[in-house]
Amino acid sequence: MKKQSLNLTPLAVTAKCVIAVMALLAMFLARPAAAIGTIATASIMIDATTGTVLFEKAADVSMAPASMSKIMTVYSIFERLRNGSLSLDDTFWVSENAWRKGGAKSGGSTMFLLPGKWVRVEDLLRGIIVQSGNDACIVVAEALATSELTFAKQLTERGRELGLTASTFRNSTGWPDSKHRMTPRDLATLALRTINDFPEYYHYYAEQAFVFNGIRQLNRNPLLYRRSGVDGLKTGHTEGSGYGLTASAVREDRRLILVVNGLPSRKARRTESKRLLDWGFREFGNYALFEAGEMVETADVWLGQRPTIKLIIAKDVLITLPRNARRKMVVTVTYESPIPAPIQRNDVIAKAVITAPGQELMEVPLLAAEDVAQLGLVGRLGAALKSIFWGDSG
Numbered sequence: 001m002k003k004q005s006l007n008l009t010p011l012a013v014t015a016k017c018v019i020a021v022m023a024l025l026a027m028f029l030a031r032p033a034a035a036i037g038t039i040a041t042a043s044i045m046i047d048a049t050t051g052t053v054l055f056e057k058a059a060d061v062s063m064a065p066a067s068m069s070k071i072m073t074v075y076s077i078f079e080r081l082r083n084g085s086l087s088l089d090d091t092f093w094v095s096e097n098a099w100r101k102g103g104a105k106s107g108g109s110t111m112f113l114l115p116g117k118w119v120r121v122e123d124l125l126r127g128i129i130v131q132s133g134n135d136a137c138i139v140v141a142e143a144l145a146t147s148e149l150t151f152a153k154q155l156t157e158r159g160r161e162l163g164l165t166a167s168t169f170r171n172s173t174g175w176p177d178s179k180h181r182m183t184p185r186d187l188a189t190l191a192l193r194t195i196n197d198f199p200e201y202y203h204y205y206a207e208q209a210f211v212f213n214g215i216r217q218l219n220r221n222p223l224l225y226r227r228s229g230v231d232g233l234k235t236g237h238t239e240g241s242g243y244g245l246t247a248s249a250v251r252e253d254r255r256l257i258l259v260v261n262g263l264p265s266r267k268a269r270r271t272e273s274k275r276l277l278d279w280g281f282r283e284f285g286n287y288a289l290f291e292a293g294e295m296v297e298t299a300d301v302w303l304g305q306r307p308t309i310k311l312i313i314a315k316d317v318l319i320t321l322p323r324n325a326r327r328k329m330v331v332t333v334t335y336e337s338p339i340p341a342p343i344q345r346n347d348v349i350a351k352a353v354i355t356a357p358g359q360e361l362m363e364v365p366l367l368a369a370e371d372v373a374q375l376g377l378v379g380r381l382g383a384a385l386k387s388i389f390w391g392d393s394g
Contacts, residue, residue: 036279039272041242041262044184045280048192048248048255052320054280058184062166063261065182066236067109067132068246069174071190072155072167074128077121077140078198079158088122092143094135102135108175110135112215126210131217132235134173141172148172152180163189176238184259187246191233191257195248205232205248222270223247228277235269236261243269249277256280283322289331289354290317296352296366297333303375304341310369311335311350317364321356329356333366341374 036055044059046052053059080086099115102108111127113119113135127136141151148171155169163186170180195202208225209218222245223230229249236244244261258277263269290296290313297311311333321329335350343349350366 036276038260038276039263039268040260042184043258043260043276044188045256045258045276046188046192047284047286047320048195048257049286050318050320051192052284054256054284054320055276056184059259060166060183060185062181062183064176064180064238064241065174065187065261066176066238066241066244067174068187068234068236068244068259068261069167069169069180069182070128070132070137070172071187071194071234071246072159072164072169073137073140073172074125074204075162075190075194075198076144076151076155076158077125077128078194078201080144081121081201082198086121088120088125090121091118092121092124092139093118094139095142098135098138098142102133102138102173106134108134108173109220111212111217113139114213123212125204126207127212127217129204129234130207130210130219132220134175137172159186159190162193174236174238176240184261187259188257191246191248191259194233195255195257202232205234221245221247222266223249223273223277226274228274230277237266245269245273247273247277249281251281254281254286284320285323285326286318286320287326287329288316288318290352290364292316295369297350299335299350300338301343301372302338302340304343304372305375306370306372309339309343309349309372311366312369313352313364314346314367319354319362321359325356325359329354335366341372343368343372345369345371 042058044056045054109132111131111133124136127133141148145151152169159167167182167186170177220235229251242262295310298308332353347368348365352364354362
């Protein structure tokens with residue numbers, strides 16, 4: 001086994017460069033690399049490009065998500081807008097049930113809909129996202145399914161398909177129900193899917209206010225009003241869940257997704273969320289190690305018509321690391337030397353092993369850049385004799 005350590009300088013990462021991270025890397029995500037605490041009872045932070053978990057606390061514990069689960073209701077609307085079965089100008093009927101269960105008298109958040117009225121889908125969408133209107137959610141659920149419970153079952157089924165393996169929806173609003181549960185990891189997954197799947201609609205999450213029926217309604221996301229790079233997504237609060245936030249922020253072409261829940265107050269939600277996001281952007285960086293098709297090393301070939309072969313990367317490789325760990329990162333190329341011919345282009349014949357202090361080992365396959373045919377009988381005999389008499393293994 002031959003090993004060769006490489007001294008790599010990260011490639012520049014620009015907004016125009018969409019990195020296709022190799023699937024194998026997803027199995028070796030960086031562990032939380034710094035001890036940061038939080039008063040949130042449950043939390044997770046991920047890098048949106050690489051999927052690397054920067055920090056987590058009780059991230060797989062089932063919890064009451066409150067209104068943060070409305071992200072799934074909105075996702076369902078976005079899907080219908082995308083496939084053409086729904087348009088922003090379509091109108092839905094406000095039922096007596098939606099008005100009573102989701103109106104101001106219910107004690108929950110509302111966009112102040114009136115029963116017996118028709119309301120545009122775009123207004124309902126904004127009412128859910130900006131004002132967290134329970135009445136708007138119920139109107140949507142009743143229009144898209146036979147009942148709110150049926151709609152919730154559809155959300156659960158679709159959520160499973162999206163990878164929300166621990167999420168069960170019992171309503172469209174996040175109203176307290178012992179069986180209406182999500183995990184921080186599922187919320188982060190859903191936020192990422194929303195951002196990536198619907199770039200044409202995601203901008204609604206950044207709206208700070210909208211006016212409906214002459215009432216100006218403000219977005220409840222406290223970080224939208226600060227220069228923090230936050231452009232979504234959704235707050236949540238009930239007595240049982242405490243104060244929560246699923247947030248996404250972009251700074252210098254990096255996007256982080258944060259989920260916090262169980263905070264004691266609105267102020268704590270605002271200050272703790274900002275503190276954690278600041279930490280994530282400050283302490284971690286994204287580093288482009290290889291470009292697709294880049295030659296990483298050359299390897300000796302045994303009994304081949306070429307003496308060496310180039311080892312290349314199949315896809316661009318971008319990893320997230322603590323900034324202090326990057327300085328001590330080592331990339332080692334390993335393979336059985338010499339590599340016996342015949343070799344076919346794109347055969348996996350080596351691997352790059354990436355190590356850094358405090359991080360899990362990462363392995364990236366290296367491919368043959370070209371075909372290498374085996375020597376003929378005479379050539380193989382000559383090579384064997386050279387090896388016997390002069391120790392030449394090429």
